[in-house]
Amino acid sequence: MSHNYRLIVSCPDRVGIVSRVSSFIASQEGSIIEANQHSDLATGRFFMRYDIRANALSAHDFRIAFAPIAEEFEMNWRLSDSDRRQRVVVMVSKESHCLVDLLYRWSAGELDCDIPCVISNHDDLRAMVAWYGIPFHHVAVEPDDKASAFAEVERLITAAEADSVVLARYMQILPPDLCQRYAGRVINIHHSFLPSFAGAKPYHQAFERGVKLIGATCHYVTEELDAGPIIEQDIQRVSHCHTPQDLVRLGRDVEKAVLARGLRWHLQDRVLIHGNKTVVFS
Amino acid sequence: MSHNYRLIVSCPDRVGIVSRVSSFIASQEGSIIEANQHSDLATGRFFMRYDIRANALSAHDFRIAFAPIAEEFEMNWRLSDSDRRQRVVVMVSKESHCLVDLLYRWSAGELDCDIPCVISNHDDLRAMVAWYGIPFHHVAVEPDDKASAFAEVERLITAAEADSVVLARYMQILPPDLCQRYAGRVINIHHSFLPSFAGAKPYHQAFERGVKLIGATCHYVTEELDAGPIIEQDIQRVSHCHTPQDLVRLGRDVEKAVLARGLRWHLQDRVLIHGNKTVVFS
């Protein structure tokens, strides 16, 4: 029986990394299905992602055998088992378009993950989530007691054994300590072409400024609002004919598309964080 | 012999404007070749642009006959003679791509204007401009005596009887009084997707932020740097593979395209300024 792994590496760039890693894989009778690598010239850092098929080797044995190489090259690395689906908790408020889109793609097999639950600060989308057979948790966030709400949110995330969390238009700001504990694992969709129009009501900001394109940005959540590493962005043309409500409507399509692409790449270990930027092997 | 005019109007929106204007044109035996109109719901303002062919009527007579209607509807209006080419002064620094593109399009008949001269703060592009038979003026801008440089620039613009000025990557900031005197007539190309990355070195700012799309913005120049009414914008996809130099190279193509579209629309009286925004009948 064959196993599929993904080896994700970043390390200081130097001669011989590819040779050493690929020889190791060949020595274990693994074959490389897909290979991506990138040398960042500005920082001298090297990134690689190998999709590997191995017949005999277990993940455990792979990790033990690979450790000395990783140490020699000062690698920051992980091996993920492609056959094990990530567990992704989705968080929403009242706006349904991103959730509807994610659930459709998930049910159509486009997103290779399990969704143990959906958490919302409103109860509006319960029926839709129920239709997909997914548990729905309503955790209201009261302005004067956010701490207890987010304690409950974190309890649910932990109980769900979530690998990643997706903020699919969840209109609350996560507390800093939660951002830190899940660094690189919480994905947000922001409804503007960042860094333009960070913060609240970006479509209204865009309308006021009179831009001719609106956009959306999928990024990892960090403590600083709307400032984390960008995974994916896209835009939609608009004109003087469009009201703020039109921008909201047109923007929904961009948000859905950008979040779906960003999440899909994240689930396939195609997104490597590099400082406040990303390397995306799409 | 027939004449072609463009009637550009903005006024408070109310019932009967189109009827009154189109009846006037019909009464003068003019035919409407192209009509564009827009009601801005937020401000209650109405905008229209009519392309008119008239057999007998002179521009002078048109203006006299139309004035009472304009007064009745409190119109801000102008009639331009489509057969008279605008005079456009182009200003550049050392980067040639926008200039090369504009001159090619001008010679190919894509830009319906005369170019009485090119003004630059460097002498580098003189030979290229000379090849097109266009006068080239080198006006150095010394940091400690910008005033005299811009006095000379304005003298040249006035002497050229310029209707409009294009800053085709002119890397100097025009003085406020010049911006005011030529309000709505100076077009700039900024090498970012405004409002992101206003100011200096936008591609380097974009690189640092790790955006996945870069852009360019064509806008009218106002006293506030990179904050004037936006005419046109576009973007280009980039990735972690691209260095700041790659962004500069890829951005050149977007800058050229966006500036050419914006200028073409401006020359055809398709851009109406509305506060700090534009109505573009493209």
Added chain:
Amino acid sequence: MSHNYRLIVSCPDRVGIVSRVSSFIASQEGSIIEANQHSDLATGRFFMRYDIRANALSAHDFRIAFAPIAEEFEMNWRLSDSDRRQRVVVMVSKESHCLVDLLYRWSAGELDCDIPCVISNHDDLRAMVAWYGIPFHHVAVEPDDKASAFAEVERLITAAEADSVVLARYMQILPPDLCQRYAGRVINIHHSFLPSFAGAKPYHQAFERGVKLIGATCHYVTEELDAGPIIEQDIQRVSHCHTPQDLVRLGRDVEKAVLARGLRWHLQDRVLIHGNKTVVFS
């Protein structure tokens, strides 16, 4: 109480049409909310679409009062009541993405229509349609008795009092007489950038040819397969990395977007058919 109408006109182009129509509307104390017009220079035909708000006038009275003008200018015209929602029957096979997208947009208020029923040649999507409270009819199409199947399909369309029919990836070819009876009222989404790859399995054709962009086309159905007037098209970049299955997956997003835009414009009377082409006042 005010009424909203849309006046759609095409006629031979000549002086005075706009004046006459807009004066008529003003005389009826109607105001023009949005106006679009187009002169086709090659054929000398004029097209217009006026969004009108009238306080007193009924549609019936409007039609009677307007008829003489229409006759004088040899107009092909119709007045639709914007406040009356079109009835749209949706037809599908097994692929659900376009249906899911349409139903979501419909429930979110993006598509201004009623959906009296969904008809399918398979039973797979019944539960999804039921969730939206819409009747679902399964009409199997047997290869050796298509005639009776399509007789039943037409009976259902008639019973639903459908204004329009959308083929949202309905993988059967409608019989010619049905196409004729519903000319200009049946919208199809074809999963290629027509006229490339008409007919079956367009993504596989695209893969074989090695194109670098795939597309989708929303068009009116005519007797000739995939050859009717095009309403809207869009594309998605692909590469050598993509298998035919990837093209199918990526193409789904383009299909959904293109069909939704085309249908929305159709429902707003923004699409005027001109021979085998369309004028789209988007």
Added chain:
Amino acid sequence: MSHNYRLIVSCPDRVGIVSRVSSFIASQEGSIIEANQHSDLATGRFFMRYDIRANALSAHDFRIAFAPIAEEFEMNWRLSDSDRRQRVVVMVSKESHCLVDLLYRWSAGELDCDIPCVISNHDDLRAMVAWYGIPFHHVAVEPDDKASAFAEVERLITAAEADSVVLARYMQILPPDLCQRYAGRVINIHHSFLPSFAGAKPYHQAFERGVKLIGATCHYVTEELDAGPIIEQDIQRVSHCHTPQDLVRLGRDVEKAVLARGLRWHLQDRVLIHGNKTVVFS
């Protein structure tokens, strides 16, 4: 002194290729600057492109040392010296936009090649080419004696020691034997989104069909007209407002961009031909 090479390989896919090649490069003290690889699942063929920096090794010695590995893996391969600029002959007719664009990019350092000469069947563009200091050859193609014209064309190409030939809107069909002798080395820009509108006057065909997007295709020339392997494509949105002349004007920008990208990738050995398709490591 360091040398830069590009190793381009295609071979049957099997375990150990990357390991063997990268170990060979490491053993020669070469470092891999950029690596691209692709496994074509449908045909079981493997493609790779390595950008290599080597301190001591000459191209000659590299080829000798690598030959046994190439033989073992049944490789179709070549090693190109990145420091040696390709020689590219450009062929044009009367339309200048692609030529102007290529010459600008070449002079700006975007295209890493020498241009030994430009060949045209008309004399119109001589002065422009002369301005760049590039020899210009006028070879008229008479309908009744094409053979002698193309004999002269081939003589000039040979004399120029051309590595590649670019048909930058050269409106003549090359004879089959010339196509064969320069297989994979002649790049054409076709002014449609192939396979739509192959042959003559594609913009007029597009206008007649009423498409909503026009395109351009950069491809390798083969004996069959407009049917060779596609390197790059792009599109531009159009509408019912556009005349065939507008399509021609708008299409010029797409043609320029697509040809420039395709040629740039070709010059960097990023385009590998695979049957009638391409693998493009862009």
